[in-house]
Amino acid sequence: MTQPEQHLHDPANVTNPEHASHHIVTPRVYAAVFAMLLACTALTVYAADINLGVFNPIIALAIACFKGVIVILFFMHVKYQSRLIKVTVGAGFFMFLVLVTMTLSDYISRAWGLW
């Protein structure tokens, strides 16, 4: 039985289904991510010098997306956060892609039938 006079703000009373014990990311992980980011920077500069036709921008953006994701997951700790934060971040990027797709389809299709 719970004591009737037990204080409401006792942390023991809080049931948090999203409980994620706080995780301190170590300098070793940060160093590995840092090395990976520098390697990817070198790779993207190198890849830009090779003529790959339509694949040049695709490869450059793929490398940039990879770099962005590891920054978000490790430097910004999203990998270790609760589902609430993960869904928030994911929803933001998803919404951005939705807006780009809808605006782009408007611009692409605007002149249809006028040629």
Place this chain on the structure above:
Amino acid sequence: MDSAIANPQAEQEQEQQHEHAVLPQHRHHFATQEQQREAGSFGMWLFLLTEIMFFGGLFFAYLLYRNWYYDAFVTASNQLSVPLGAANTAILITSGFFMALAVWAAEVRKKSLLVLFLIFTIVFGLAFLGIKADEYHEKYEKHHIPGASYDASEFINPAAYGLSEKPLAPDAAEKTQMFFFLYFAMTGMHALHMVIGIGLLFWLLARAQRGDFSSGYVAPIENFGLYWHFVDIVWIFLFPLLYLINRHPLAH
């Protein structure tokens, strides 16, 4: 009790005085430290999502105008210096790395390391702005800043300027202004975010020296870290889009 309460002894003492009214990492309107921390991160991320939408609009404009004025964008983009852009990318990543280490130093309560890492973050941030200023100055000297004194002659007759680019018709050459307008808008807004960030870093540095963040209260360092890494990510996309993807134009 869980691991979120880092200092059980302090917690106990404060319980005796007045239930958690003294710790900045545990304000009275939050049930637990974990709840306060998560609310803070959540709020910071909501702010960053508005920032994604803000920069997203600029990225979208770039995508669209690059398709409309492809030849002008290719020629203008190739006037940017890849070595300077690559150096700045490495410098900004290094600044972000030290910011990440600063968050770690605050969490393990190492005050002198925290101060040192914040100083490195500032130094590399200023180095980035220095190189950016040099690039802007070069564009100023060449009259490549869009507006009344813009000079497109380099793009109409590249051979006269020792360039190997394809010459553009005068009307197409004027469209290079659109590239430089977006270049200055995007890198300028990015640089403004860095200037604001460096201002905040000096404020955090002063507080860190006072010991504000070495007794379990890391939220300001952690949330500023999120902002600083976000600014990193914007540059991670700006660098390939502005400097790299137009090196091998498609024939059409």
